[in-house]
Amino acid sequence: MRFKNIAVLSGVLCLAASGAHAEGYAGALLELSSYNSDGLCARYTTQSTASTCDNRTAGLKVFAGVGGGSASGVEAAYIDFGRTRSTVDGQSLDVRVSSFVVAGVLRASPLPSLSVNAKLGVAASKATAKNLGNSVSRAHPSLYLGLGVDCEIVKNVKAVGSIDFVRAKLDGERFGVVGFGLGAQVGF
Template sequence: MTDIEIAIALFKITGTKMFTKKIIAATLAISGLFIGTTANAQAYAGATVGQARYNVDCAGTTNCKTNDTSFSILGGYNLNANWGVEASYNDLGKIRANVSGVAAEIKATSFDLAGVYRAQLNNNWGVFTKLGLAYSKGEATVSYSGFSASVSKNATKVVAGVGATYAFTPNFAGRAEITSRRVDLIGGDANVTNFNIGVQASF
């Protein structure tokens, strides 16, 4: 039964013209709300690459490296023109240091789930911010005289980010973003900041 048929049936039952007008108005308003939400809803996927920087102290070490190449694979869904959700897998690269002949290497990955707020500045440029949770895994490997041992640690902590998009076409855009999350490492935790650029496609 269509919305109009429902309204006519209510009119016959009540016999009140004013009541029917209110029902029709409410039905059309609710229908318009759902139509608007469906029109704005859009899924997207993308990938970015850049650099991850670990906020760790290199005091007392040699050959200390606190940044590395990182990459992300992401997917999201725009619930309407401004709000959406996004999930991503992030390889945060490796950091290395030597202490008295002992070589230490730490690498981390994370899976993020965040809410996204976006604003379109014009036909091409848009900005966004996101806030959510990052499930991360930090793995440390220590090597000395040909022997090595590894240990890992998992944690769930807050992730936050800001970024911008540039639409080349209605369904294809460039993307740049900065995200920050804390990762549990052996002996403590560290803040890891990502500076990434890439592309995303809507469908």
């Protein structure tokens, strides 16, 4: 509950700082996710070295923000990094991570129709592992880092690309999750 209050307060402060006349935007991306979860895979299976564990999957990111035309802004996003599924020695392991993110955004426009951005914020991440019919789940706060690029296609419509990074923790094992996404954004 304490983390939720901090996230809400951070979002309100960022909105106030970005100004009342800021442009709004929303969009969605399909992501290719990479889980750095070999240690978790080894813990839940009998494999002593987990090099054969599946660490890549497809995911989805949905986001909205203010400050689309300015040098700074704030963005909120829901990222489902997808589910990895591994079978090692006849045992299966499914791992899923999803995050709700609130982040500050800094933008630069090297060309008139192209901009790059960097994002720093907090993520409420939830990690779940399923093995042999058992399920373990844990939610916790995490640092969120993101990089992005967008290119205007037509007025108020942009093609976007992003890299999103969060850390997850499950059953004493910490691991990073990175998503590489492509999608579209609409300004309003």
